[in-house]
Amino acid sequence: MIFNSEPIIHVTDAHIFQGLDAVLQNVTFTIEKDEFVFLIGRTGSGKSSLLKTLYADLNLKMGNAEIVGYQLANIKKKDVPYLRRKLGIVFQDFQLFPDRTVADNLFFVMKATGWKDKKAMKDRMIEVLMRVGLADAATKMPHQLSGGEQQRVVIARALINKPSILLADEPTGNLDPDVAEGIFQLFTEINQQGTAILMATHNHDLLRKYPYRVLKCEKGKLLDSKKDDISINTSY
Numbered sequence: 001m002i003f004n005s006e007p008i009i010h011v012t013d014a015h016i017f018q019g020l021d022a023v024l025q026n027v028t029f030t031i032e033k034d035e036f037v038f039l040i041g042r043t044g045s046g047k048s049s050l051l052k053t054l055y056a057d058l059n060l061k062m063g064n065a066e067i068v069g070y071q072l073a074n075i076k077k078k079d080v081p082y083l084r085r086k087l088g089i090v091f092q093d094f095q096l097f098p099d100r101t102v103a104d105n106l107f108f109v110m111k112a113t114g115w116k117d118k119k120a121m122k123d124r125m126i127e128v129l130m131r132v133g134l135a136d137a138a139t140k141m142p143h144q145l146s147g148g149e150q151q152r153v154v155i156a157r158a159l160i161n162k163p164s165i166l167l168a169d170e171p172t173g174n175l176d177p178d179v180a181e182g183i184f185q186l187f188t189e190i191n192q193q194g195t196a197i198l199m200a201t202h203n204h205d206l207l208r209k210y211p212y213r214v215l216k217c218e219k220g221k222l223l224d225s226k227k228d229d230i231s232i233n234t235s236y
């Protein structure tokens with residue numbers, strides 16, 4: 001039997017820099033196609049810096065990293081939009097255009113990523129909104145939606161180009177616990193349908209409840225629950 005077992009992320013001996021400071025050193029890990037992985041660590045420990053490096057917002061200056069088929073060391077500026085089309089990125093703050101409808105927010109990303117066929121765009125817009133449980137939100141303005149609903153729109157936007165992995169930076173951080181749980185459930189469903197997830201979070205409850213693999217930024221290193229003993233109960 002032939003398995004296609006190429007990992008989606010493959011990082012070897014990478015150093016994650018903010019300016020001249022190496023925030024994380026000798027980072028080595030892989031993430032497979034169907035995995036759900038938490039990224040944890042104290043505030044300022046390097047979670048966002050690692051995610052930013054993975055979507056080429058920070059340069060990879062030392063070591064190697066491959067994500068969705070792109071080598072990040074020396075990636076060309078012109079290739080970055082193509083890399084990002086293959087990733088879904090979800091942040092804590094929703095970053096929707098406040099003066100455009102939900103549909104127009106989604107169309108904006110489609111146009112920016114090369115979609116042209118109006119019917120295909122409309123069909124995909126409806127499809128991703130249905131996927132996140134917001135079939136009736138297309139004509140609404142962001143301010144007419146709750147925080148949880150706005151985050152669902154952001155997730156819908158991240159799904160537009162059928163990414164093979166979602167990178168999420170504290171996606172439930174601004175939400176009430178119940179709403180956060182619903183958003184988290186949505187991520188688990190998306191994962192079960194075959195999209196890998198790497199999610200930075202401070203949410204201890206999620207970590208206790210869902211025994212997914214954990215990567216932890218600690219004292220300049222990245223620990224991995226696959227091989228290291230990681231306590232999720234210590235304060236971080």
Ligand SMILES: Nc1ncnc2c1ncn2[C@@H]1O[C@H](COP(=O)(O)OP(=O)(O)OP(=O)(O)O)[C@@H](O)[C@H]1O
Binds near residue numbers: 018042044045049
């Ligand atoms: N734009 C920046 N310029 C310079 N240094 C930065 C910048 N952003 C973050 N840093 C520094 O890099 C280190 C890692 O920060 P980072 O934001 O990656 O941590 P984090 O684990 O994501 O924290 P949090 O949980 O608070 O989001 C910190 O020392 C921080 O001060």
